[in-house]
Amino acid sequence: MEDIKKLLIYFRNALAFSYSWLVLLTVLLSLAGGNADVSVIYLVKLLALCAWGSLSFVFAFFAKIMKKRGFVFCLTAFFILFVPAEVLMFYLMGIFEGAGTPLLWISLGVIVAVFYISAILIDVFVMRRRSKVYTDKLMEYRSKNQAG
Amino acid sequence: MKVTITMDIESGTAVEIHCREVTLEIERLQRYISRFDERIQATSDGNTYSVQVDEILYIESVDKKTFIYLPGHVLQTEKRLYELEELLDEKTFFRCSKSTIVNLNKITKLKPEVTRNILATLTNGEIIVISRRNVRALKDLIGLDG
Numbered sequence: 001m002e003d004i005k006k007l008l009i010y011f012r013n014a015l016a017f018s019y020s021w022l023v024l025l026t027v028l029l030s031l032a033g034g035n036a037d038v039s040v041i042y043l044v045k046l047l048a049l050c051a052w053g054s055l056s057f058v059f060a061f062f063a064k065i066m067k068k069r070g071f072v073f074c075l076t077a078f079f080i081l082f083v084p085a086e087v088l089m090f091y092l093m094g095i096f097e098g099a100g101t102p103l104l105w106i107s108l109g110v111i112v113a114v115f116y117i118s119a120i121l122i123d124v125f126v127m128r129r130r131s132k133v134y135t136d137k138l139m140e141y142r143s144k145n146q147a148g
Numbered sequence: 149m150k151v152t153i154t155m156d157i158e159s160g161t162a163v164e165i166h167c168r169e170v171t172l173e174i175e176r177l178q179r180y181i182s183r184f185d186e187r188i189q190a191t192s193d194g195n196t197y198s199v200q201v202d203e204i205l206y207i208e209s210v211d212k213k214t215f216i217y218l219p220g221h222v223l224q225t226e227k228r229l230y231e232l233e234e235l236l237d238e239k240t241f242f243r244c245s246k247s248t249i250v251n252l253n254k255i256t257k258l259k260p261e262v263t264r265n266i267l268a269t270l271t272n273g274e275i276i277v278i279s280r281r282n283v284r285a286l287k288d289l290i291g292l293d294g
Contacts, residue, residue: 134290
């Protein structure tokens with residue numbers, strides 16, 4: 001029960017954070033584009049995207065069953081849950097002016113891929129090296145502790 | 149240090165330390181001896197067991213109940229987590245999150261995460277999370293800088 005409460009709090013915070021920033025960004029972009037109108041239906045779609053994103057994020061990174069799986073696993077789960085919804089909502093919201101161009105969709109794909117590959121590289125080259133250092137230090141501590 | 153064994157009592161075992169003065173070393177020795185063969189009472193399916201602390205993998209508090217995890221089985225104890233924390237050797241049992249105490253002697257691998265938590269793999273293959281709030285304390289304990 002306590003866990004569900006905690007997850008709901010995280011969900012509320014993630015939704016409030018993402019939605020307020022995206023609404024702000026939408027207004028700024030509309031103003032910059034010389035169009036001050038933001039439709040209610042657009043804001044509702046944006047809310048749906050943020051809600052799904054927040055739900056995916058909270059599940060992937062904070063749910064008890066996911067916590068022990070490691071960062072890359074959580075990130076992969078998040079991407080699997082969120083990216084298809086993101087693509088669909090981008091299409092429905094007309095973010096790329098209707099169906100968009102292949103270049104725009106490829107750009108989105110490249111951004112997602114770069115982020116994902118960077119996370120994997122950090123995990124492989126930095127975290128695994130640190131893991132060895134931490135484990136060796138623990139073993140050293142243990143042998144000292146047992147000898148003492 | 150001279151160690152002698154004298155068989156002069158009817159039952160049980162008594163250890164007496166003879167020294168010139170009580171130093172930190174002597175206090176450590178006293179702690180070590182008093183914790184030797186230390187046991188905790190715990191229950192499972194209505195049966196009460198006396199658990200040797202060395203066997204414990206980790207202790208977890210779930211919904212105000214305290215569970216002791218051993219290789220292959222889980223027992224419940226009446227004691228609260230903070231009581232066990234005080235009772236157990238602080239050099240062997242580490243508070244790794246709000247609800248968990250882990251036996252450092254049962255950890256086979258530590259893996260720091262990008263999220264700043266550490267995943268600890270235990271001898272039985274189970275993984276427990278050392279929360280980022282407790283990572284500093286762990287680093288200080290095992291002597292890791294940075």
